[in-house]
Amino acid sequence: MFFSSRLRTIIAALHCNILVRKDDLVRNLDYAANVLEAAHQDETRYVLSRIIIHLVDSLTYQLFGLSESPYIISQAKAAAHSSSTYSSVSA
Numbered sequence: 001m002f003f004s005s006r007l008r009t010i011i012a013a014l015h016c017n018i019l020v021r022k023d024d025l026v027r028n029l030d031y032a033a034n035v036l037e038a039a040h041q042d043e044t045r046y047v048l049s050r051i052i053i054h055l056v057d058s059l060t061y062q063l064f065g066l067s068e069s070p071y072i073i074s075q076a077k078a079a080a081h082s083s084s085t086y087s088s089v090s091a
Helices: 002-015 022-063 070-090
Strands: none
Touching: 002 022
């Protein structure tokens, strides 16, 4: 939050033709580049982990000849268990 206000202040100063110190500009742009790079790496890591989980899941059910993925089956069982528990409590 603090960093974005610093960048917006620099942008406003540049729009108003107010001189900004070069070292401030370079430092803030470098920090912005580092934050964007870290965010990109985190997102890439997350996406790759989801792809790997899906591939392992798909290979598992293909190897064992199951009609559905074990993950989907376990989720369905958990959902059925929680709905039966809920219906017995509400009755």
